[in-house]
Amino acid sequence: MARKDFKDFIIEGAEVYLPSLSIDCVIFGFHDNQLKVLLLKMKKATQWSLPGGFIFKNEDVDEAAKRVLKERTGLSQIFLHQFNVFGQPRRSDSNFHRRVLKKDGIELKDDHWLFRRFVTIGYYALVEYSFVNPTPDNFSEFCMWRDVNDLPELMMDHRQILDKALQTLRQHLNAHPVGYNLLPVKFTMPQLQKLYETILNKNLDRRNFQRKILSYGILKRLKEVKKGVAHKAPYLYTFDVRSYEKALNDGLQGGW
Amino acid sequence: MARKDFKDFIIEGAEVYLPSLSIDCVIFGFHDNQLKVLLLKMKKATQWSLPGGFIFKNEDVDEAAKRVLKERTGLSQIFLHQFNVFGQPRRSDSNFHRRVLKKDGIELKDDHWLFRRFVTIGYYALVEYSFVNPTPDNFSEFCMWRDVNDLPELMMDHRQILDKALQTLRQHLNAHPVGYNLLPVKFTMPQLQKLYETILNKNLDRRNFQRKILSYGILKRLKEVKKGVAHKAPYLYTFDVRSYEKALNDGLQGGW
DNA sequence: TTACATTGCGTCACATTGACACAATGAAAT
DNA sequence: ATTTCATTGTGTCAATGTGACGCAATGTAA
Incomplete structure (x- = not known):
C-alpha cells in the first residue's frame, strides 16, 4: 500500500469497512528450535503490534483474516483458526492512536472511525517459517519474527491476545495438524520433539x-538422513497426510 | 419488555447498539436424561431461533451475553463460554426479517439497522434445568426447552451455530466443569453417566x-440414596468443588 | 585414533483400559 | 408373602499404554 493508498484508507475506512469490528492475527512459526511470532514494530512508538486489519462490508470474516495473512506473509493457503473475541469496551485507547498518527503528521477529528471502539476477532495461524516474507503495514516501520519467550512490549491488549493464542495452541496440539503446518516437509524427530x-x-x-x-x-520415515550436522545424523520424516487427517478426525487424544 | 419498549428498541437500536455485531446463545440444560436447548418460537413464522441480542455501545461483549442469558432464563452467574464467530456476509436474510415484522404489522425502511449485515458471536451456556424460567423476547411467542435430538427448524444459520456449540461442548467435556453446571447439586452416578x-x-x-x-x-458420595425410584436405589453424589476446580486447572484429559 | 554428544532401539515395572462376572437391592408382579 | 427382574455396587483379568531407564551405534571434532 503506497502513501496515497494509506490516505484513502484513512478517509474511506468508514465507508468500506464493517464498523466496530477488527481482526488480529497471531502468526506462529518455528525456527532454530524456537517458536516465533510475527510482529510489527509501530511507527513513532516503542510498542509492537499484532498483524491486524478490518473487514470489508461484504467480506467473509475468515476471508478478511486470510487477506491480512497474505499481506503480511505473502502466503495463501494458511492454516488459520479463530480462537477468541476480545470485546471489552476499554480495550483500545483512542488517544494512543491519535498521538501516534500525529507524530506521523496525520491529524484526524476526534470522532474519526479509527478512534471508535473495536471488538476484535483473534485468529492464530501456523506457517512454515522459511516461506514467509515479512511485510510491514502502514502503521508499522518493519515486520519481523520474535521469539515467544522474548517478546517486546505490545500495544493495547495485544499481549493478552497473544497469550490466549498460545494457550489455545497448547490445547489444540493433539487435535489439529500443528506439527504439519509449522515444520518443513522433511524434518527430524528431535525437531518435532522440540x-x-x-x-x-x-x-x-x-x-x-x-x-x-x-x-x-x-x-x-524417509531413507535419507539429515546432512551437515554434528554427531549422529538423524533420520528425516514426513507427515503421511492421509493418515494424519484421518487420525485428527478421530481425535488423537485419550479421554472417553 | 413491553410493546412500547419494543418500538423504542426498533427505533433507537441504531443509536444504542454497536453496529454489525450480535450475540447468539446456545443454552444447554439436562432433564429426563436428555440434553436440552432453550429455543424461541418466532412470531408469525414457523421457524425457531436461538436466544440472542445486541451489544450496547459501551458494554463488554461478555456482559451483553450475560444480559441476554438473564433475560431468557432469569439466572445470573451462569457458566458461559464464547465458542465461535459466524461471519459470512450472507448468513442473515434481511427479507426474512422484513416479512416476519410485516406480518406483525411493523414496516421498516429497507436500510433499517435491523436489516443490515450482522456478524454474530456464539456463546454456549450451561444451566441447571430446574432453575430456569424460560422467557420469550419481542420476536418470539414463546420460549421452551427442546431436546437436542429432536430439534425444530431454526431460522438463518442457527442450526449450524447450535451444532458447532454441541461439538465444542464435546471437546470441552474433560476440561470444563460441564457436569457441575448441568446437574443438580445432588445427582446419581447413572445420571452423570447419561x-x-x-x-x-x-x-x-x-x-x-x-x-x-x-x-x-x-x-x-453422600450417605443418602435416591428415593422413590424403582429397582435398587442409587447413591447420591455431589461435586467436591475444591478438588474439581483443581483437577480442571491441571486438565483432566490425558495427552502429553 | 579417540572422545563424546547425539541418535536408534529396547527393557521393565507399573498404571490404565476394556470386557465381563456376580451378588445385592427393592419396587412391581404374582 | 413370595417371586421376579431391572438396576446398582463391587471386583477380576487380560491387554494395552506409560514413565523411567540402559546401551550400542554413529559420526564430527579433538
Whole structure:
C-alpha cells in the first residue's frame, strides 16, 4: 500500500469497512528450535503490534483474516483458526492512536472511525517459517519474527491476545495438524520433539516421545538422513497426510 | 419488555447498539436424561431461533451475553463460554426479517439497522434445568426447552451455530466443569453417566465409567440414596468443588 | 585414533483400559 | 408373602499404554 493508498484508507475506512469490528492475527512459526511470532514494530512508538486489519462490508470474516495473512506473509493457503473475541469496551485507547498518527503528521477529528471502539476477532495461524516474507503495514516501520519467550512490549491488549493464542495452541496440539503446518516437509524427530516441548513448555523424554508419536502412524520415515550436522545424523520424516487427517478426525487424544 | 419498549428498541437500536455485531446463545440444560436447548418460537413464522441480542455501545461483549442469558432464563452467574464467530456476509436474510415484522404489522425502511449485515458471536451456556424460567423476547411467542435430538427448524444459520456449540461442548467435556453446571447439586452416578453419553453421543460401560470418574477424586458420595425410584436405589453424589476446580486447572484429559 | 554428544532401539515395572462376572437391592408382579 | 427382574455396587483379568531407564551405534571434532 503506497502513501496515497494509506490516505484513502484513512478517509474511506468508514465507508468500506464493517464498523466496530477488527481482526488480529497471531502468526506462529518455528525456527532454530524456537517458536516465533510475527510482529510489527509501530511507527513513532516503542510498542509492537499484532498483524491486524478490518473487514470489508461484504467480506467473509475468515476471508478478511486470510487477506491480512497474505499481506503480511505473502502466503495463501494458511492454516488459520479463530480462537477468541476480545470485546471489552476499554480495550483500545483512542488517544494512543491519535498521538501516534500525529507524530506521523496525520491529524484526524476526534470522532474519526479509527478512534471508535473495536471488538476484535483473534485468529492464530501456523506457517512454515522459511516461506514467509515479512511485510510491514502502514502503521508499522518493519515486520519481523520474535521469539515467544522474548517478546517486546505490545500495544493495547495485544499481549493478552497473544497469550490466549498460545494457550489455545497448547490445547489444540493433539487435535489439529500443528506439527504439519509449522515444520518443513522433511524434518527430524528431535525437531518435532522440540516443537512439542516449546509449545507445551515442558521437557519430554526423547524415547517415549518417539514411541508415542510413531504409534499414531502418521509419520513416514524417509531413507535419507539429515546432512551437515554434528554427531549422529538423524533420520528425516514426513507427515503421511492421509493418515494424519484421518487420525485428527478421530481425535488423537485419550479421554472417553 | 413491553410493546412500547419494543418500538423504542426498533427505533433507537441504531443509536444504542454497536453496529454489525450480535450475540447468539446456545443454552444447554439436562432433564429426563436428555440434553436440552432453550429455543424461541418466532412470531408469525414457523421457524425457531436461538436466544440472542445486541451489544450496547459501551458494554463488554461478555456482559451483553450475560444480559441476554438473564433475560431468557432469569439466572445470573451462569457458566458461559464464547465458542465461535459466524461471519459470512450472507448468513442473515434481511427479507426474512422484513416479512416476519410485516406480518406483525411493523414496516421498516429497507436500510433499517435491523436489516443490515450482522456478524454474530456464539456463546454456549450451561444451566441447571430446574432453575430456569424460560422467557420469550419481542420476536418470539414463546420460549421452551427442546431436546437436542429432536430439534425444530431454526431460522438463518442457527442450526449450524447450535451444532458447532454441541461439538465444542464435546471437546470441552474433560476440561470444563460441564457436569457441575448441568446437574443438580445432588445427582446419581447413572445420571452423570447419561449426561456424558448424551454429550458424547456414545454408550459407555457403566462400571468403567464409575471407576474412571471416581479416580479423578472430584466426587463425594453422600450417605443418602435416591428415593422413590424403582429397582435398587442409587447413591447420591455431589461435586467436591475444591478438588474439581483443581483437577480442571491441571486438565483432566490425558495427552502429553 | 579417540572422545563424546547425539541418535536408534529396547527393557521393565507399573498404571490404565476394556470386557465381563456376580451378588445385592427393592419396587412391581404374582 | 413370595417371586421376579431391572438396576446398582463391587471386583477380576487380560491387554494395552506409560514413565523411567540402559546401551550400542554413529559420526564430527579433538
